[in-house]
Amino acid sequence: MPKFISKFLLSILFLVLAGCSAPRGNYVILLPEEDGSVGEVSVRNDAGVQTISSVNTVVEIPDDKAPKKPRELSNDIVAKLVAETEAAQPPKPLSFFFFFGFDSAELTEESNVIFASVLAEIATRETVDISLIGHTDTIGASDYNKELGLRRADNLRDKLIENGIDGGSIDIKSLGEENPLGGGEGQGGRAFNRRVDMVLR
Amino acid sequence: MFLVRKLSSSFLKLAFMSLLFASTSVAQADESAIAYVKVLNGACYVESAGAERILQIGDPLYKDDIVKTRNESSLGVSFRDNTLVSLGSNSSLKLNNFEFDPDNKKLAFAVQLFEGTLLYISGIIAKLTKNPDEDLQISTPAGTISVRGTKMFVRAE
Numbered sequence: 001m002p003k004f005i006s007k008f009l010l011s012i013l014f015l016v017l018a019g020c021s022a023p024r025g026n027y028v029i030l031l032p033e034e035d036g037s038v039g040e041v042s043v044r045n046d047a048g049v050q051t052i053s054s055v056n057t058v059v060e061i062p063d064d065k066a067p068k069k070p071r072e073l074s075n076d077i078v079a080k081l082v083a084e085t086e087a088a089q090p091p092k093p094l095s096f097f098f099f100f101g102f103d104s105a106e107l108t109e110e111s112n113v114i115f116a117s118v119l120a121e122i123a124t125r126e127t128v129d130i131s132l133i134g135h136t137d138t139i140g141a142s143d144y145n146k147e148l149g150l151r152r153a154d155n156l157r158d159k160l161i162e163n164g165i166d167g168g169s170i171d172i173k174s175l176g177e178e179n180p181l182g183g184g185e186g187q188g189g190r191a192f193n194r195r196v197d198m199v200l201r
Numbered sequence: 202m203f204l205v206r207k208l209s210s211s212f213l214k215l216a217f218m219s220l221l222f223a224s225t226s227v228a229q230a231d232e233s234a235i236a237y238v239k240v241l242n243g244a245c246y247v248e249s250a251g252a253e254r255i256l257q258i259g260d261p262l263y264k265d266d267i268v269k270t271r272n273e274s275s276l277g278v279s280f281r282d283n284t285l286v287s288l289g290s291n292s293s294l295k296l297n298n299f300e301f302d303p304d305n306k307k308l309a310f311a312v313q314l315f316e317g318t319l320l321y322i323s324g325i326i327a328k329l330t331k332n333p334d335e336d337l338q339i340s341t342p343a344g345t346i347s348v349r350g351t352k353m354f355v356r357a358e
Contacts, residue, residue, distance in 0.1 A: 085354065169259070
C-alpha cells in the first residue's frame with residue numbers, strides 16, 4: 001500500500017477515534033436537564049479556562065495544564081460513564097401548596113385532599129426532609145401576619161408529626177405577607193396568598 | 202459470652218439514652234443540617250469533626266463533612282435548596298460551604314471532589330444567585346468548575 005494512502009487512512013482513523021474515545025483523568029461532561037434544557041459550565045485552573053454549553057460535551061483537565069478544548073461524546077459513551085452515579089440520584093424534590101381560610105390557621109378541605117396525596121408520596125420514599133414556609137394576605141398588621149404564617153406552618157408540621165413523620169426533619173418558617181403568589185391582591189389573589197408552601201425532598 | 206452480654210446491655214442503655222434524647226428533641230428541626238442522605242448502595246462513610254462513621258439513610262450532613270464511598274458503593278444526597286448530588290464508587294467529596302438564606306441574600310454552594318465521580322443537578326441557589334462564579338463552586342484536584350444552572354457529571358482522580 002502506498003505510503004500516502006496509509007497516512008490518509010490513519011488520519012481518518014484518528015478523527016473517528018477522537019470523536020468516540022472515552023475521556024480520561026479529570027473531566028466534566030455537560031448533561032441535559034430533565035426538561036431538555038442545557039446550562040453552562042466553566043472549567044478553570046491556573047493555566048486556562050474552557051466553557052461548555054452543549055449536551056454531551058466534555059472538557060478534560062490534565063494535571064498542571066490548561067483544560068483541553070471541549071469535544072462531543074456519543075450518547076453511548078456518556079450513558080456508560082454516568083450509569084453507576086446516576087443510579088444513586090435522590091428522588092426529585094416536589095412542591096405542594098396548602099391553602100387556608102381568611103385569618104385562619106386551619107387547612108381548607110382542598111388542602112386536606114392535598115395532604116393525603118403528600119402522605120402517599122412520602123410512603124414511596126425511604127426517607128424525607130420537608131420545608132414549610134407560611135404566607136398570608138396583606139390584610140392586617142405585618143407582625144400579626146408573620147405570626148399567622150408561622151401558625152399555619154406549625155399546624156401543618158403537627159399534622160405531619162401525627163402521621164409519623166420525624167419532626168427533626170421538618171424545617172418551618174414564615175414570610176408573612178412579604179411574598180405574595182401571583183402578585184394580585186384582588187379577592188382571588190388574597191386567597192392564593194393564604195397558604196403554606198411545602199417542599200418534599 | 203459474658204462479654205457479649207455486657208456489650209449488648211451497654212448497647213441497650215445507649216439505645217435507651219438516644220431514644221430519650223430523640224423524644225425530647227422530636228419537634229426541633231436540625232437547623233445546621235445542610236443536606237440529607239437519600240440513597241445508599243453498599244457501605245458509605247462520613248468523616249465529621251475528625252471521626253469517621255458509617256452512613257445511614259436519612260442521616261443529616263453538615264458543613265465540612267467529607268462523604269466517602271468504597272468499592273461498589275454509591276450514595277445520593279439532597280441539599281436544602283433542592284440541589285441533588287450523587288457519588289459513584291471510590292469517591293470522596295467535601296462539603297466546603299453551604300448557605301441558603303434567600304431572604305437575607307445569603308447563597309453559597311461549594312464542594313470539593315477529591316476523587317471519584319459526581320453527578321450534580323442544580324437547585325434553587327443556582328437559580329437565584331447573581332454571582333455564580335463566586336457562589337457556586339465545585340473543585341477538583343485539577344481545576345475549579347463554576348456552574349450556571351445545569352446537570353453535569355464530573356470525574357476526578
